[in-house]
Amino acid sequence: MKKYNRRDFIQASALALGAMSFAGMQLSCDRRQERIFKYAFCNEILEDTPWPEQCEIIGRAGYSGVEIAPFTLVENGVGELTPAKRRQMVQDMNNAGIECAGLHWLLMAPPAGLHFTTPDNQVRQRTVNYLVELIDFCGDMGGEAMIFGSPNQRSTTGGATRQEAVDYFVDGLARVADHAQQRNVKILVEALGSEQTDVVNTLAEAMEVVNRVDHPAISTMFDFHNTPDETEPLEVLVRKYFPHIEHVHFQNMDGTLVESDNIPEKFIPVFEELKRLNYQKWVSLEVFDYTPGGEYIANEGMRTFLEIERRIS
Numbered sequence: 001m002k003k004y005n006r007r008d009f010i011q012a013s014a015l016a017l018g019a020m021s022f023a024g025m026q027l028s029c030d031r032r033q034e035r036i037f038k039y040a041f042c043n044e045i046l047e048d049t050p051w052p053e054q055c056e057i058i059g060r061a062g063y064s065g066v067e068i069a070p071f072t073l074v075e076n077g078v079g080e081l082t083p084a085k086r087r088q089m090v091q092d093m094n095n096a097g098i099e100c101a102g103l104h105w106l107l108m109a110p111p112a113g114l115h116f117t118t119p120d121n122q123v124r125q126r127t128v129n130y131l132v133e134l135i136d137f138c139g140d141m142g143g144e145a146m147i148f149g150s151p152n153q154r155s156t157t158g159g160a161t162r163q164e165a166v167d168y169f170v171d172g173l174a175r176v177a178d179h180a181q182q183r184n185v186k187i188l189v190e191a192l193g194s195e196q197t198d199v200v201n202t203l204a205e206a207m208e209v210v211n212r213v214d215h216p217a218i219s220t221m222f223d224f225h226n227t228p229d230e231t232e233p234l235e236v237l238v239r240k241y242f243p244h245i246e247h248v249h250f251q252n253m254d255g256t257l258v259e260s261d262n263i264p265e266k267f268i269p270v271f272e273e274l275k276r277l278n279y280q281k282w283v284s285l286e287v288f289d290y291t292p293g294g295e296y297i298a299n300e301g302m303r304t305f306l307e308i309e310r311r312i313s
Contacts, residue, residue, distance in 0.1 A: 032064050036275055036309050039302065040065035040101035040284040046294040047072045052092040059096030061298040066098055067284045068141065069105040070134060077111045077130065078137040086140045093141075101282040102145035102185075102247065103138045106131065107153035116150070116172050117165035117199060119158045127153070128172050131187075132179055139183030145247045145282070146180070147221055148173075149190040151197035165199045170212045177215035188221040188246050193228040201229045203241050210244060221247035224267065225255050225286075235269040239277070248274070248283045250305075255288035260303040263311075272312050 041063045046054040058066050070078050093099055107114045114127040138146050156165045173187060180187050189206040200206050206220040222238055222245050230237060238245065252258050285301040
């Protein structure tokens with residue numbers, strides 16, 4: 001019988017643990033593949049946690065992707081994330097069994113002083129330039145969508161009328177659309193409630209912008225939280241605009257976490273409609289109240305998604 005010394009034991013143990021870890025990851029991946037939708041988690045909920053650990057928490061909770069808020073990762077702007085750093089971030093995602101779903105909170109400071117719909121040409125040009133940097137960052141991360149919310153950076157300002165602000169919005173998106181397409185990224189115009197901004201408050205208004213730009217790299221998305229100005233049932237909105245809905249954000253109407261034992265009944269028909277229409281893009285968990293703690297939010301959010309799937313199966 002072969003005798004094992006301490007080094008043999010350690011090596012054998014490491015191999016066994018590695019095999020167990022790989023098997024666990026494979027099992028987790030298999031479970032994710034069986035789900036109706038693919039789920040991502042917005043990383044700002046874990047902002048105070050180092051990036052590799054964020055990825056581990058998100059993957060361990062059962063998500064397939066992470067949606068990145070760039071402001072959580074930088075001091076001055078995404079330009080400080082070198083190619084080597086970006087490659088390491090991608091490796092961290094791979095290690096956790098997740099991928100990048102895309103970016104959101106695109107123009108949240110840092111950098112400060114950005115505004116996409118200002119009549120100030122210099123500020124607007126600087127903002128457009130930074131959006132190009134974000135497109136490259138998203139492409140380098142492997143992300144496929146950039147959700148353009150950023151209410152404070154697109155509201156009317158500097159004496160511009162609402163229509164002029166919308167015109168600037170259209171112009172800015174048109175100027176970056178070709179580059180986004182080259183990087184296999186879509187920029188999605190997010191309708192936001194009128195309590196957040198006075199520019200693009202409904203999906204119909206978002207589609208006006210999308211149609212005016214008229215470019216395959218510019219589309220829209222659906223966010224449960226951002227529907228206070230809508231007049232039609234949520235599932236009707238999804239059905240009407242489905243050909244252009246490239247992403248979904250999920251949370252309560254007040255921006256809090258949807259708990260698995262307290263899912264609003266009006267949300268279920270939305271997921272039924274998404275399933276009927278064979279929606280295959282990302283559903284991201286985004287909340288604005290981090291009080292329960294990031295890891296709890298991740299785990300309970302996944303329990304909620306699985307409960308929804310149980311109810312619509």
